Amino acid sequence: xxxxxxxxxxxxxxxxxxxxxxxxxxxxxxxxxxxxxxxxxxxxxxxxxxxxxxxxxxxxxxxxxxxxxxxxxxxxxxxxxxxxxxxxxxxxxxxxxxxxxxxxxxxxxxxxxxxxxxxxxxxxxxxxxxxxxxxxxxxxxxxxxxxxxxxxxxxxxxxxxxxxxxxxxxxxxxxxxxxxxxxxxxxxxxxxxxxxxxxxxxxxxxxxxxxxxxxxxxxxxxxxxxxxxxxxxxxxxxxxxxxxxxxxxxxxxxxxxxxxxxxxxxxxxxxxxxxxxxxxxxxxxxxxxxxxxxxxxxxxxxxxxxxxxxxxxxxxxxxxxxxxxxxxxxxxxxxxxxxxxxxxxxxxxxxxxxxxxxx
Amino acid sequence: xxxxxxxxxxxxxxxxxxxxxxxxxxxxxxxxxxxxxxxxxxxxxxxxxxxxxxxxxxxxxxxxxxxxxxxxxxxxxxxxxxxxxxxxxxxxxxxxxxxxxxxxxxxxxxxxxxxxxxxxxxxxxxxxxxxxxxxxxxxxxxxxxxxxxxxxxxxxxxxxxxxxxxxxxxxxxxxxxxxxxxxxxxxxxxxxxxxxxxxxxxxxxxxxxxxxxxxxxxxxxxxxxxxxxxxxxxxxxxxxxxxxxxxxxxxxxxxxxxxxxxxxxxxxxxxxxxxxxxxxxxxxxxxxxxxxxxxxxxxxxxxxxxxxxxxxxxxxxxxxxxxxxxxxxxxxxxxxxxxxxxxxxxxxxxxxxxxxxxxxxxxxxxxxxxxxxxxxxxxxxxxxxxxxxxxxxxxxxxxxxxxxxxxxxxxxxxxxxxxxxxxxxxx
Numbered sequence: 001x002x003x004x005x006x007x008x009x010x011x012x013x014x015x016x017x018x019x020x021x022x023x024x025x026x027x028x029x030x031x032x033x034x035x036x037x038x039x040x041x042x043x044x045x046x047x048x049x050x051x052x053x054x055x056x057x058x059x060x061x062x063x064x065x066x067x068x069x070x071x072x073x074x075x076x077x078x079x080x081x082x083x084x085x086x087x088x089x090x091x092x093x094x095x096x097x098x099x100x101x102x103x104x105x106x107x108x109x110x111x112x113x114x115x116x117x118x119x120x121x122x123x124x125x126x127x128x129x130x131x132x133x134x135x136x137x138x139x140x141x142x143x144x145x146x147x148x149x150x151x152x153x154x155x156x157x158x159x160x161x162x163x164x165x166x167x168x169x170x171x172x173x174x175x176x177x178x179x180x181x182x183x184x185x186x187x188x189x190x191x192x193x194x195x196x197x198x199x200x201x202x203x204x205x206x207x208x209x210x211x212x213x214x215x216x217x218x219x220x221x222x223x224x225x226x227x228x229x230x231x232x233x234x235x236x237x238x239x240x241x242x243x244x245x246x247x248x249x250x251x252x253x254x255x256x257x258x259x260x261x262x263x264x265x266x267x268x269x270x271x272x273x274x275x276x277x278x279x280x281x282x283x284x285x286x287x288x289x290x291x292x293x294x295x296x297x298x299x300x301x302x303x304x305x306x307x308x309x310x311x312x313x314x315x316x317x318x319x320x321x322x323x324x325x326x327x328x329x330x331x332x333x334x335x336x337x338x339x340x341x342x343x344x345x346x347x348x349x350x351x352x353x354x355x356x357x358x359x
Numbered sequence: 360x361x362x363x364x365x366x367x368x369x370x371x372x373x374x375x376x377x378x379x380x381x382x383x384x385x386x387x388x389x390x391x392x393x394x395x396x397x398x399x400x401x402x403x404x405x406x407x408x409x410x411x412x413x414x415x416x417x418x419x420x421x422x423x424x425x426x427x428x429x430x431x432x433x434x435x436x437x438x439x440x441x442x443x444x445x446x447x448x449x450x451x452x453x454x455x456x457x458x459x460x461x462x463x464x465x466x467x468x469x470x471x472x473x474x475x476x477x478x479x480x481x482x483x484x485x486x487x488x489x490x491x492x493x494x495x496x497x498x499x500x501x502x503x504x505x506x507x508x509x510x511x512x513x514x515x516x517x518x519x520x521x522x523x524x525x526x527x528x529x530x531x532x533x534x535x536x537x538x539x540x541x542x543x544x545x546x547x548x549x550x551x552x553x554x555x556x557x558x559x560x561x562x563x564x565x566x567x568x569x570x571x572x573x574x575x576x577x578x579x580x581x582x583x584x585x586x587x588x589x590x591x592x593x594x595x596x597x598x599x600x601x602x603x604x605x606x607x608x609x610x611x612x613x614x615x616x617x618x619x620x621x622x623x624x625x626x627x628x629x630x631x632x633x634x635x636x637x638x639x640x641x642x643x644x645x646x647x648x649x650x651x652x653x654x655x656x657x658x659x660x661x662x663x664x665x666x667x668x669x670x671x672x673x674x675x676x677x678x679x680x681x682x683x684x685x686x687x688x689x690x691x692x693x694x695x696x697x698x699x700x701x702x703x704x705x706x707x708x709x710x711x712x713x714x715x716x717x718x719x720x721x722x723x724x725x726x727x728x729x730x731x732x733x734x735x736x737x738x739x740x741x742x743x744x745x746x747x748x749x750x751x752x753x754x755x756x757x758x759x760x761x762x763x764x765x766x767x768x769x770x771x772x773x774x775x776x777x778x779x780x781x782x783x784x785x786x
C-alpha cells in the first residue's frame with residue numbers, strides 16, 4: 001500500500017510549475033492564524049465518526065460502547081428470556097450527536113448481533129464486509145456525481161473493534177478468518193473482551209500469543225506499520241502496537257471506591273475499576289480511539305481503504321453485479337482480495353514479521 | 360444469510376442528542392485535525408493581475424514581509440503571459456507553500472482584446488490538472504500540490520475617475536473562476552476626498568456590470584463582525600514599500616516624499632493593514648474553501664457535462680461515470696480499429712497498384728525482347744541469305760575458274776601439241 005502521506009512534492013510536471021524556494025520572513029506576517037481559521041471551520045461543521053463493534057454475543061460490546069462514550073448509546077442487552085438469539089446476522093446502526101466543549105460529534109455505532117453465534121459460521125463475515133463496502137459505494141456514488149454536495153455525508157466505517165473472547169489460548173480460526181478479511185478493508189482494532197476473567201500474567205501471555213498469530217497470518221491491525229510517517233509516529237505507534245490487543249472491561253454502573261465514584265464491575269471479591277490502568281486497559285483503548293487517533297482513523301479510511309475500494313471498483317466495475325447482495329469485490333476461495341497494493345502490504349508485513357522474529 | 364440493516368433514525372431532526380455523563384475526550388478533535396494539517400503544510404496561490412509597473416511585486420514583498428526575487432518587467436511584451444513562482448514560508452509551526460502568479464505585459468499592448476485570455480487559460484489549466492488527478496483511478500489527492508488559484512488581487516490604476524474598460528472586461532471573465540479582491544494600487548497618489556468618491560464609483564460600476572467579487576464571509580460569529588466592517592472599505596487602497604524609514608524612534612515601512620512620509624502600516628494613510636488582515640489573517644482558509652467548493656465544482660460540472668457525462672435519475676442510475684467512460688472508450692477503440700482497417704486497405708490497394716505497374720513494365724520488357732529477337736532473326740536470315748548468295752557466287756566462280764583452268768590447260772595442251780607437231784614438221 002502506498003504510504004499515506006508522501007513528502008509533498010511541489011515540483012511536478014505541470015505547465016507553469018516552479019521550483020519552491022525557501023524564503024525567510026523578516027517579520028510577523030500572520031500565516032499561523034490559518035490554524036485558528038481551520039479550527040473555527042471544523043467546529044462549525046462538526047465531526048463524524050462511525051464505529052463498528054464485532055464479536056459474539058455476550059462479550060460486552062454494547063456495554064463497551066456505552067462506557068467509551070459515557071452515555072446510553074445502546075440499551076445494554078441484558079438477559080431477556082423472551083428474545084431469542086437471532087438466527088441471522090443483523091447489523092444494527094444507531095446515530096447520535098454528542099457534544100463536548102463546543103465540539104459536535106455525530107457518532108454512528110454499528111452492532112453485529114448474531115455474529116459467530118451459529119453452529120456453522122461459514123462466511124459470517126460476508127454481511128459485514130458487504131455493509132462496509134456498501135458505505136464505500138455510497139460515498140463513491142456521491143463523489144462521482146456531476147453536481148455534488150458541498151459536504152458528502154460520511155457513513156464509511158472508520159474503525160472496527162473486534163472482540164476476542166478471553167479463552168486464554170490463542171486466536172480461533174473464526175477470528176483469524178475474520179481479521180484477515182477485514183483488515184484489508186477497514187481499520188481493525190482487536191480487543192480482549194471481558195478481561196476481568198484473566199489474571200495479569202494470563203493476559204500477557206494471551207496477548208503475546210495473539211500478536212504471534214497476527215504476525216503469522218500477516219494481519220495488519222490498526223495502527224498499521226506502513227503508515228507511520230516519521231520517527232515520532234513510529235515510536236508512538238510502536239508503543240501502541242506492543243499493547244494490542246488491549247484487555248478491556250466494560251461497565252456502565254458507578255460504584256463508590258475510596259470515596260470516589262468510579263465506573264466498575266462489582267463482584268464478591270472486589271470492584272474492577274474500568275478506568276484504572278492497573279485493572280484493565282480500557283483507558284488505552286479510549287485514548288487510542290478518541291483522544292489521539294480519531295482523526296487518523298478517519299484519514300486512513302479515507303486515503304487508503306476508500307481509495308483501494310475505488311481502484312477496485314473502477315477497474316472491475318464491468319464485471320460486478322449491482323445490488324445490495326454483492327459483498328466481496330474479488331471472490332477468492334480462501335484469501336483476501338489480491339489487489340496489487342494489498343499484496344504489497346502482505347509482503348511488507350511478512351518482511352516486518354521476519355524482522356521482528358529476528359530481533 | 361440475510362443481511363438486514365436496521366438503521367436507526369438518520370434524518371437530522373430525529374437524531375438524538377445524548378448527554379454525556381463524564382468527560383469522553385473528543386474535544387481534542389479540532390487539535391488532532393490541526394496537527395494533521397500542520398504536518399502536511401498549506402498551499403496558497405495568489406494571482407496578481409495588473410498593468411506593468413503598478414506595484415504588484417512590491418505589494419507581495421510587503422504583504423509577506425520578505426524579498427521575493429524578481430526583475431521588473433519591461434513594457435515591450437508582445438502579449439500577456441503568466442509567470443508563477445513558488446516559495447516556502449514558515450512561521451512558528453506552519454509551513455506555507457505560497458505561489459505568486461504575475462501577469463507580465465498586461466495592459467501594454469496596443470490591442471488589448473485578448474489580454475484576459477492567458478489568465479483564464481492559466482486558471483482553467485490548474486483546475487484541469489486537479490480534475491485529472493481526481494479522475495485518475497489510482498490517485499493521491501492527499502499529497503497533491505494544489506496549484507489552483509485561491510485569490511486574485513486585481514490592481515486598479517489610481518486614475519481617480521472610474522474603472523477602465525479593460526478592467527471591467529477582465530474582471531467579468533474572471534469572477535466565476537476565482538475569488539477577486541479588487542485593490543487600488545499606488546494609493547498615495549490619490550487625495551483622501553477623491554479616494555472616497557473613487558471607491559464608491561468603482562463599487563457601483565462593479566455592481567452595475569454584475570461583477571461578482573469575493574464576499575468576506577459573515578456567517579460565523581467570530582469573524583462576521585470584522586468581515587462586515589472591512590468590506591465597507593472595498594476596494595482597498597494600498598501602498599506597498601519594502602524600504603524602511605525612521606519614524607519617531609522606530610523603523611517602519613514607508614515611502615518618503617519631499618512633502619511627507621506615507622506609512623504603509625498606518626491605517627489612516629492606506630488600507631494595507633486591512634488587506635493583510637482580510638487576505639491572510641482572517642480569511643485564508645475561507646478563500647481556499649471557496650475555491651474548492653464553488654469555483655472548482657463549477658468548472659468540474661461544466662467540464663464533465665462537456666465531455667458528455669450526465670447524472671441520470673436515481674432509479675436507473677448506473678455507475679454513470681464509469682459506464683459513460685466505458686462507452687466512450689469502446690467508441691474510441693472502434694474508431695481506432697476503423698482507422699486501422701482503412702490504413703490496411705489503403706496499403707493493400709497501393710501494393711496492388713504497384714504490382715500492376717510492375718507487371719506492365721514486365722510486359723513491355725517482354726515485348727521489347729521479342730521485338731529485338733525478331734529483328735535479330737531477320738537480320739540473321741538476311742545475313743544467311745547473303746552468305747548463301749556469296750557461297751553460290753564463290754562456287755560459281757570456282758566452277759568458272761575450274762572450267763577456265765581446264766580450258767587453259769586444254770589450250771596449253773593443244774598448244775603444246777601444236778608446237779610438237781610443228782617441231783615434228785620442222786624436222
